[in-house]
Every structure is written in C-alpha cells, then in structure tokens.
Amino acid sequence: MSSVLAVTKTHGSRNEIFVIDGAPDALLPAGDVARAVERLCDRELGLGGDGAYFVEDLGDGTAKAWFFNPDGSPSLLCGNGMRAVGRLLLDRHSAESVLVHTGPYSFAVRRAEPSSHGVARTAVELPPVDFTPADPIVAGVEYPFTDGALPAYHPSRTVTVVAVPNSHLITVVDAYDENELIATGRRVAADAETFPIGANTSFVLPLAEDEAFVHTFERGAGLTPSCGSGIAASRATLSRLGLAEPDRPVLVRNPGGPARSWLQEREGRWQPLLEGNATVVYRTELEPSALLGEGAVKWEEDADPAEASAFAALYEENAGILRARGVRPSML
Numbered sequence: 001m002s003s004v005l006a007v008t009k010t011h012g013s014r015n016e017i018f019v020i021d022g023a024p025d026a027l028l029p030a031g032d033v034a035r036a037v038e039r040l041c042d043r044e045l046g047l048g049g050d051g052a053y054f055v056e057d058l059g060d061g062t063a064k065a066w067f068f069n070p071d072g073s074p075s076l077l078c079g080n081g082m083r084a085v086g087r088l089l090l091d092r093h094s095a096e097s098v099l100v101h102t103g104p105y106s107f108a109v110r111r112a113e114p115s116s117h118g119v120a121r122t123a124v125e126l127p128p129v130d131f132t133p134a135d136p137i138v139a140g141v142e143y144p145f146t147d148g149a150l151p152a153y154h155p156s157r158t159v160t161v162v163a164v165p166n167s168h169l170i171t172v173v174d175a176y177d178e179n180e181l182i183a184t185g186r187r188v189a190a191d192a193e194t195f196p197i198g199a200n201t202s203f204v205l206p207l208a209e210d211e212a213f214v215h216t217f218e219r220g221a222g223l224t225p226s227c228g229s230g231i232a233a234s235r236a237t238l239s240r241l242g243l244a245e246p247d248r249p250v251l252v253r254n255p256g257g258p259a260r261s262w263l264q265e266r267e268g269r270w271q272p273l274l275e276g277n278a279t280v281v282y283r284t285e286l287e288p289s290a291l292l293g294e295g296a297v298k299w300e301e302d303a304d305p306a307e308a309s310a311f312a313a314l315y316e317e318n319a320g321i322l323r324a325r326g327v328r329p330s331m332l
Contacts, residue, residue: 005288007040008088009049009281009301012080013226014256014315014331016281018052019085024066027054028288034072036291041070045296047284050224053081055089055100062099063089069220076165079228079274082107083122087278090122105165112275117317118310123275126164126229128266129236133163137199146240147172152194154184160237164272167199167219168233172241176205176213176327178223185217202230205327206243211251213327225256225331232272235261239270246270255331257311258318279311280304 006021018040024033041049049070056064065085067078082100086109089098097110105127112121131144138145138153138161145161153159153169160170169188185201192198198219205213216230217223231252238244246263259276282301290297319332 003287005286005291006283007047007286008084008283009047010081010084010088011256011279011281012083012228012276013254013259015078015080015224015226015228016049017078017081017084018047018049019081019088020052020054021057022054023056023064024054026056028291032292034068036072036288037068038070038072039291039297046291047297047299050218050221051075051078051081053078053085055085057089057092061093061095061097062101065100065102067102069218071220073220075220076103076105077126077229079124079126079230079232080226080276081228082109082124083228083274083276083278084280085109086122086124087111087120088280115277115310115314117313118306119277119314120279120307121276122278123273124228126232126272126274128269128271129233129263130163130165130269131161131240133161133167135163135167135197137161137163137167137169137195137197139194139196152191153188157184160240161199162233162236162240164229164233164236166229166233167197168230169199169201170204170234170237171202172204172206172237172243174205176203176215176329178215178329181215181217182223185222188217189219200227200230200233202227202234204234204237206238207253207325207327210244210248211253212238213253213322213325215255215329223331226254226259228259228274228276231259231261232274235272236263236270239263249275253318253322253327255319255322255329257315277311277314280307
C-alpha cells in the first residue's frame with residue numbers, strides 16, 4: 001500500500017472530481033476503497049466533491065482509470081472527470097492527445113482551444129451511445145424506448161432511455177422545474193424493480209438552435225452542477241428526436257458552466273464528443289489513514305488563483321445568459 005496519496009481536485013463545469021495518482025488496489029486495501037472515497041467526498045468531514053478517479057499512468061500516452069461516485073459506489077464513466085484526467089495527463093507529458101482505459105472502454109482525450117477567458121479545455125471521445133442496452137435500464141419495456149410514456153418514471157412526461165455507457169433517462173421539457181427533476185430522480189432511485197441498475201435522470205430545455213440547458217440528477221450523487229455523460233446522453237437524444245443534426249456542435253449550458261457536444265458516425269453508431277473546461281482547483285497529499293479514520297480530514301492545498309479567476313469569468317457569463325433566459329436553477 002502507498003504511504004501517501006497524491007490528490008488533485010479538479011472540476012468540469014463545477015462537477016468536482018478528485019484525481020488520485022495510482023490504481024486503487026495499490027493505494028488502499030480493496031475493502032476500504034469505497035469508504036475512503038465516501039469520506040474524501042464528504043462535504044462536512046472530508047474535502048468535498050462529486051466523485052473520484054484513480055489513475056494509473058502507464059507512461060506511454062495511455063492510462064488506466066477507475067471512477068467512484070461520492071457514495072463510494074463504482075461507475076463506468078464520469079465525462080467531466082475524464083476531461084480533467086486527460087488534461088492532467090496531457091500536461092504531464094506535454095502531449096496533444098492521450099488514451100485512457102476504463103473497464104472495457106477506451107477514451108481518447110485531446111487538448112482543445114482555451115476559452116476567451118483563458119480557461120483550459122479538453123475534448124473527450126466517449127463510447128458510442130446505445131439505445132438498445134444489453135443491461136436493461138428499464139425492466140419490462142421494448143428497446144429502443146424513445147420519447148415514451150412510463151408512469152413509474154413520471155406521471156405525464158415522456159422519456160428516452162440511453163446508455164453512454166452509464167444508464168440515462170432523458171426528458172425534453174418546455175420549461176425547467178428543479179423540484180420536478182429532483183422528485184423524478186428520487187422516484188427512479190427508489191424503484192429498483194423498474195430501474196434495476198439505477199439511472200441518471202436529465203431534463204433538457206432547448207434554448208435556441210444548437211443550444212440547450214441540461215440538468216441531471218445523478219445516481220449516487222443527486223443533483224449536481226453538471227454531468228458529462230448526461231450532456232452526451234442529452235445531446236444524442238436531441239438528435240434521436242430530430243431536434244439537432246448529429247454532427248452539429250450543441251452548446252450545452254449546465255448550472256455549473258458551458259460545454260459543447262456533438263456526434264460522429266462510427267460503424268453505424270453515434271459516438272459523442274464532449275468538450276469543455278478541465279480546471280485544476282488544487283493539489284494536495286493525504287495519508288491513506290486520514291481517509292480511513294474518524295473526525296474531520298485535515299489537508300493543505302496548493303491552488304492556482306489565476307486558473308480559478310479565469311473559470312469564474314466563464315461561469316458568470318454562463319449564469320448571466322441562463323438568468324436572462326429565465327432559467328434559474330438553485331445552483332447558479
């Protein structure tokens with residue numbers, strides 16, 4: 001086991017993800033990983049975040065990664081976190097692209113142009129979207145399930161089911177109601193019979209041509225400022241419903257900031273790309289025992305004020321546009 005954990009707190013559209021150097025089983029006892037992640041992400045006793053990536057840098061332009069939700073449960077993907085993982089590897093190796101392996105999937109991450117505010121951005125190629133998932137996201141329905149009624153999900157709204165590879169339930173709305181989104185997400189989380197593997201729930205509000213607001217209630221995390229795979233699933237659903245051409249970038253505004261997503265054709269399937277900020281909040285080191293003990297975790301951080309200031313300008317611009325259009329989520 002490692003004597004110290006090298007931890008970088010990052011965020012993609014304020015979706016705060018810890019990136020930890022090394023494979024989880026090389027850093028912590030296998031039975032303690034979930035507990036350590038939950039404690040790390042605890043916003044009262046820990047450092048506070050929305051999940052953690054463990055990353056083993058293989059040194060040849062590739063890496064292996066393992067993602068855990070803030071409750072310590074494993075997940076196949078965090079799109080916003082993958083942007084940050086890629087950014088750290090790109091910077092470390094002075095590279096333009098890297099390949100990150102997670103379970104059976106591989107993610108190509110490339111450096112993108114910084115924003116006009118000076119915000120570092122990356123673009124990640126996610127696995128092809130799947131409207132007929134092998135692991136049923138909703139039990140007892142025929143796939144593809146597109147824009148269909150599902151009373152267990154919502155008494156009146158329709159939903160589209162898609163995997164990217166995380167399971168997602170996407171609803172296009174004509175007005176955003178945060179309480180309705182929370183109630184729907186909680187309904188899904190509480191109904192394991194209908195939703196046997198759980199699912200993220202997103203409401204999508206088209207704002208203009210090639211522009212939309214997306215907010216996601218994430219499995220294992222609840223309402224978050226942004227969800228990268230939720231952006232990709234929402235983007236694919238817009239094209240599935242004929243509301244956006246697949247290859248046209250759509251500007252997606254989350255409460256936590258803006259990102260772009262579009263689809264490329266690969267062997268008859270849509271592969272989403274997700275482009276947005278990959279911001280370093282701070283770096284720190286922790287003793288593994290600090291995440292396995294009791295009481296509040298203590299840490300010292302090495303932050304970059306210029307990086308925080310650049311993103312703050314981008315965030316305020318995005319928030320102002322949403323407010324002007326009558327979209328006022330509580331996280332703004």
